[in-house]
Amino acid sequence: MSVCSSFNALKLHPPKAQCFERLLFTQFITNFQVTSSPIVSFHHLHSSNNLKGNKQKWKMIKASSTSLVEAPKKALFRAKNPRDINVLVVGSTGYIGKFVTKELMKRGFNVIAIARERSGIRGKVGREETLDMLSGASVCFSDVANLDVLEKSLGNLDVRIDVVVSCLASRNGGVKDSWLIDYEATKNSLLAGKKFGAAHFVLLSAICVQKPLLEFQRAKLKFEAELIEEAEKDSGFTYSIVRPTAFFKSLGGQVELVKDGKPYVMFGDGKLCACKPISEQDLASFISDCVLSEDTINQVLPIGGPGQGLTPLEQGEILFKLLGKEPKFLKVPIEIMDFAIGVLDFLVKIFPSLEDAAEFGKIGRYYAAESMLILDPETGEYSSEKTPSYGTDTLEEFFQKVIREGMAGQELGEQTIF
Numbered sequence: 001m002s003v004c005s006s007f008n009a010l011k012l013h014p015p016k017a018q019c020f021e022r023l024l025f026t027q028f029i030t031n032f033q034v035t036s037s038p039i040v041s042f043h044h045l046h047s048s049n050n051l052k053g054n055k056q057k058w059k060m061i062k063a064s065s066t067s068l069v070e071a072p073k074k075a076l077f078r079a080k081n082p083r084d085i086n087v088l089v090v091g092s093t094g095y096i097g098k099f100v101t102k103e104l105m106k107r108g109f110n111v112i113a114i115a116r117e118r119s120g121i122r123g124k125v126g127r128e129e130t131l132d133m134l135s136g137a138s139v140c141f142s143d144v145a146n147l148d149v150l151e152k153s154l155g156n157l158d159v160r161i162d163v164v165v166s167c168l169a170s171r172n173g174g175v176k177d178s179w180l181i182d183y184e185a186t187k188n189s190l191l192a193g194k195k196f197g198a199a200h201f202v203l204l205s206a207i208c209v210q211k212p213l214l215e216f217q218r219a220k221l222k223f224e225a226e227l228i229e230e231a232e233k234d235s236g237f238t239y240s241i242v243r244p245t246a247f248f249k250s251l252g253g254q255v256e257l258v259k260d261g262k263p264y265v266m267f268g269d270g271k272l273c274a275c276k277p278i279s280e281q282d283l284a285s286f287i288s289d290c291v292l293s294e295d296t297i298n299q300v301l302p303i304g305g306p307g308q309g310l311t312p313l314e315q316g317e318i319l320f321k322l323l324g325k326e327p328k329f330l331k332v333p334i335e336i337m338d339f340a341i342g343v344l345d346f347l348v349k350i351f352p353s354l355e356d357a358a359e360f361g362k363i364g365r366y367y368a369a370e371s372m373l374i375l376d377p378e379t380g381e382y383s384s385e386k387t388p389s390y391g392t393d394t395l396e397e398f399f400q401k402v403i404r405e406g407m408a409g410q411e412l413g414e415q416t417i418f
């Protein structure tokens, strides 16, 4: 996979510049990583400590020997016990995907987790570590970006798939990668899943697609539309589209800075870009509910965490209170970003290779100004009240944890403009 060298200007900063980056893009909700080469080999592997249990499970749920595609009456999977239901998870190694995989296993489903041989941010996680991390699932190393390879991998497993759960997302947020992963690879998972019998598809999308101004949002929306169309064409097939608000990891970037005495930085008056943050575990639980719950069939489901929406100003106040410090805010005019975007848009006309850098600027601007809440298309207003809540984990608890333990496990990725 190509490495976008234009990212380097944003990514390899000395500590001071990193601070500036965080300050400048404080409300940014995406993460970027330059990915490693796609894996073209595929193997059905079990982590050794689960081999026995898995083998027994697989025996029960193997596809009929006559045809893999001849799944039993499709929607019937809902009447089965989770231990007889095969769930294919793509994006199983991501921030949310890991939790979803574990939650599904906890609920007793047979989970087939698709992974790359080098997974995680910047491909830092090797095969053994991936097997360890997803222990209990049947890990299948394959390439979601290549339909033929993915289908062959699933064919080799010789199992029926009942449900596909996609937690795929571009790790670098660039224009081409977004289309490759958020659209194409996700579509491949739908096609391959259906080929092997999938009757339901649960998609992790994002609430921000309500106001699509960015390439990754357009890519996600295109897939959402095709998924809905698929269910309209095929009465035995259903979907649940989950559109969460901000993740905790996207809001923790300033905790350690503020702890070190820096001001809390926000754009405008600090009341732009409110959200109802949701934890990985709560979201994983919500997504797992969608596998069997009849209430979520053929629904687009915006979802946030517990409580009211929080503006950056309120998030900062929570943080200062927890730290027992006098609030100290730095308000940055949003126009600063408009200027930077203008420059990048101009430069991209001369240097097309700056396409992604220009896109990142727009992403930064978007998340600095737009709330991650339900949007009323008539008034253009965001509403905290209309944004459904789920789960129990609060941002305050998350901040407390980061104050104690740091941001380990909450890394945003290689290219963080948050």
Ligand SMILES: NC(=O)c1ccc[n+]([C@@H]2O[C@H](COP(=O)([O-])OP(=O)(O)OC[C@H]3O[C@@H](n4cnc5c(N)ncnc54)[C@H](OP(=O)(O)O)[C@@H]3O)[C@@H](O)[C@H]2O)c1
Residues within 6 Å of the ligand: 001, 029, 030, 031, 035, 038, 090, 091, 092, 093, 094, 095, 096, 097, 115, 116, 118, 119, 120, 121, 123, 143, 144, 145, 167, 168, 169, 170, 171, 181, 185, 204, 205, 206, 207, 243, 244, 245, 246, 247, 248, 250, 413
């Ligand atoms: N951040 C937020 O606050 C927020 C809020 C709402 C919604 N969302 C949405 O939530 C979704 C998931 O986010 P996340 O943070 O869990 O994502 P993530 O940690 O970046 O994980 C992305 C997953 O996709 C896989 N992937 C990416 N590129 C791939 C490629 N070329 N080939 C194969 N697999 C590839 C990754 O595999 P590897 O491990 O192999 O790279 C990983 O499993 C995104 O759609 C995002 O827009 C995010």
